[in-house]
Amino acid sequence: MSTTSRDVARVAGVSQSTVSRVLQNRGNVEESTRQRVLKALEDTGYVPNLQARAMRMRRSGLVGVVTGSITNPFYPELLDGLARALAGADLRMALWTADEPASSTVAVQAIQGGAADGLIFTTATPSDPALREAVAQHLPIVLVNRSISGLHCDQVTSDNVAGGQLVAEYFLAHGRTEVAVVGGSDLISTGRERRQGFVSAMAENGIEIPPHRQPECDYTHDAAVNVGLELLGHPNPPSAVFCVNDLVAFGIQDAAFRLGVAVPDALWVAGYDDIPMAAWDRIDLTSVRQPIESLAKVAVECLLKRITNPDEPYEHRRFGAELAVRGSTAGAPPPPDAI
Amino acid sequence: MSTTSRDVARVAGVSQSTVSRVLQNRGNVEESTRQRVLKALEDTGYVPNLQARAMRMRRSGLVGVVTGSITNPFYPELLDGLARALAGADLRMALWTADEPASSTVAVQAIQGGAADGLIFTTATPSDPALREAVAQHLPIVLVNRSISGLHCDQVTSDNVAGGQLVAEYFLAHGRTEVAVVGGSDLISTGRERRQGFVSAMAENGIEIPPHRQPECDYTHDAAVNVGLELLGHPNPPSAVFCVNDLVAFGIQDAAFRLGVAVPDALWVAGYDDIPMAAWDRIDLTSVRQPIESLAKVAVECLLKRITNPDEPYEHRRFGAELAVRGSTAGAPPPPDAI
DNA sequence: ATCCAGCATGAATACGATTTCATACGACGC
DNA sequence: GCGTCGTATGAAATCGTATTCATGCTGGAT
Known part of the structure; x- marks a missing residue:
């Protein structure tokens, strides 16, 4: 006892x-x-006894995090930042992975039941009823990485549209006009925005991307290999591919490898997230980098503010993105004023 | 309200x-x-109200997990398994990453304070005072992945010594005797056991590995590249390298790449953990596979048993390991009876 | 008819902390 | 010397739930 x-x-x-x-x-x-x-x-x-204290104080010291597939290395990077920021604020972290179907429901119940003081979503779908309900009840919730327009809660993202544009302009500046974009389902804000930014920037320069060069793709390496084999095996293959995340880009690179397509001579590949593997010598992937550390830090700040002061107006903070150029494309990115 | x-x-x-x-x-x-x-x-x-319920029932429904560096993809794999198993038992998961120095202390306080029902350590050092104290108090604790001899608590591991032997015997069966082993500090059970298994199996076959072919190495890609450049740049370089985890192996592969050392012709590389990237086409790393899903499942089972029935004798469950042969080494592994 | 078992339910208590309310005491100013 | 104020502290209330205890009632067996 x-x-x-x-x-x-x-x-x-x-x-x-x-x-x-x-x-x-x-x-x-x-x-x-x-x-x-x-x-x-x-x-x-x-x-x-933390339970008794929490019950009396109506504060558990626990923050729930609903994360996307943790086997996509982007999320561990983000979680790492969140963990650091939370530990700095003397908060513990409860984790739900979105792979479990009911995770958001359980997370919302946890906060409703007082087992958590706030919730951070690193992934979310607009239709998620649990999320909708939690937002309607004005519970302390922050979306990071994903954005859902019209949802009344704090949202912290990087500018995915701009990131897509960045890649498009980079391709164009080097004369790569036979382009494809892989992934970017409408349901997932990040992918959708990245693709939109890329496609619209291409369109503004008079380049329409045919549907068969905009294949959908699960956000995994293996799915991307299959998509890549089809895309690159086409009689009229693209000379540059933009992938909406790095895992997909790795798969496209591997498909090119299998088919003997030379990168970057015959094919340029660019990804998104700039996860650590992108910088490895034999991967060497050009990728759009998000300020993950800042995203995490600001998300936690937002949540703390919301917890202590629930009536603040909702914020939508958006960070910039930059291109990390590597060997999967050749040539330095054009200077900003050349765009 | x-x-x-x-x-x-x-x-x-x-x-x-x-x-x-x-x-x-x-x-x-x-x-x-x-x-x-x-x-x-x-x-x-x-x-x-989960707090009130937890206080009354003396059961929080939360399990604390202390994990190793989450940016090493092995841990997300393990966490994924743990998350699944915990969700199946209707338990929530609180996460502490070992990168935060006080994580184990905070985790132990959480369980002592009744905020968690049990603790799972995926990483641990023998000297950790918080861990020692928790074990001394017979709190429900399970070690998974790591083992600490003499520590009175449940431990779930795979047979790292056998894994190291497996690689040694595979190298030997194909005449690769100029071997090196990278990583495996004495403080970390997994690395130590893997190296021991490898080194002793080599010794049994009359092969002593000189100290300069047993470099220590942080468990990161970048550290391994530097170690690899030195190791492979040596006037008398090894013809086969066993790395105690995959991240290190990737770094060694990249060092070989930088130096123009042909893999697998001039150099064999084998890793440990068989994380998903090992199977990617351009990585193609031979690696020792652990049954991660089983490790996670059994760890949770152990913990549940310990929570419901604290007086059961402690278990040390150990799983086998197998070699996944890929292009970073050439040749099928010898049949078991040939060993 | 009587008694007892068992059922349905309400009242009261316990969990362990925080916080409010009450009280006793000493010092100070008039 | 008395009222007042501030300080130090203890008693009691509170948080929301689960559980024990008490009670009235019904139905069947003797």
Whole structure:
């Protein structure tokens, strides 16, 4: 049986309220008794019961995180940043992976039940009823990485449209006009926006991308290989491919490898997220980099603000993105003013 | 203000105890009132206060997981398995990454404070005082992936020594005797055991590995590249390298790539963990595979058993490992009976 | 008819902390 | 010397649930 604050009080010869006062460093307590209590705390090896404290304080110290497929290395990077930021704010992190179908439902129940103080979604679909309900109840919720327009909650993203444009302009500046874009389903904001940015920037330069050069693709390496084999095996293959995330780009690179298509001579490949593997020598993938650390930090800041001050207006903070040029494309990106 | 079970009771015209009885499906309650309560629950949109419930039941429904560096893709794989297994047991998961220095301390405090029902360590050092203390107090703790001999708690691992042997015997069977082993500090059980298995199997076959062919190495790609450049740049370079995990192997492969050393002709490389990237076409790394899914499943089973029945004897369950042969080495592994 | 078992249910208690309320005491100003 | 104020502290209320205890009632067996 664990020792309670009442046990400590008995040892120190004071009342339980005084122990609590010392613990909370609040209210007046004479220095001598204060010392006596501190000694008793030490002697008994007291550990506060977090459940009881949470129940009374209506604050659990736990933040729920609903994350996308954790086997996509982008998410661990983001989680790492979130973990760091949360630990800095003395908060613990509960994790739900979106692979489990009911994860958002369970997460929302957790916050409704007071088991979590707030929720961070790194992935979300507009139709998710649990998310909708949580937002309707004005629970402290922050979307990071994904954005859902019209959803009344804080959202922290990077400018995916601009990122897509960046790649398009880079391709164009080097005369790569036979382009394709892989992935970017309408349901997922990141992919959709990235593709839109790319496609519209191409359109503005008079280049229409035919449907067969805009294949849909699961966001996994293996799915991308299959898509790539088809795309690159076409009688009139593209000379540059923009992939809406790095895992897909790796798959396209591997498809090119299997088919003996030379990268970057015959084919340029660009990805998105700039996960660490993109920089490895034999991958060497040009990719759009998001400021992951900042995204995480700001998301946590937003959540803290929302928890302490629920009536602040909702923020939509959007970071820039930059292109990390590597060997899967050749040539430095054009200077900004040349665009 | 959230609705409590007392509110529901008022709506249903019964006492709070009856509501609780319906909720818990325990004790006798007449079908008609039961229906009335269920309707009231529905109407009021009641969500139980998990803190209060946890406090009363002395069970939080939360399991703490202390994980190794989440940016090493092995850990997300393991976490994924753990998340699945925990969700199946209707448990939530709190995550601490070991990158934060105090993570194990905080995790242990969480369980001591009743905020978690049990702890799963996927990484741990023998000297960790928080871990020691938790074990001494017979708190429900399971080590998975790591093993610490003499520590009285459940441990679930795969046979890392056998895995190292497997690689050694594979190298030997194909006449690769100029071998090196990279990584495997004494502090980390997995690496140490893998190296020991490899080194001792080599020794049994009369092959002593000189110290300069046993470099230490951080478990990251970039550190491994530097180690690899040195190792392979040596006037008398090895013809086969065993790396204690895949990230390190990727780095060694890249070092070979930079130096123009042909893999697998001039150099064989083998890794450990068989993370998904190992199977990608342009990585194509031979690696020792652990049954990650089983490790995770059994770890959770162990923990559940320990939580419900604290006095069971401690188990040390150890799974086998197998070699996934790919292009970074050439030649099928020898049949088992040839070893 | 009586008694007892068992059922349905409400009242009360416990969980362990925080916080409010009440009280006793000492000092100070008039 | 008395009222008042501030300080130090203990007693009690509170958070929302699960569970135990108490009670009235019904039905069947003797």
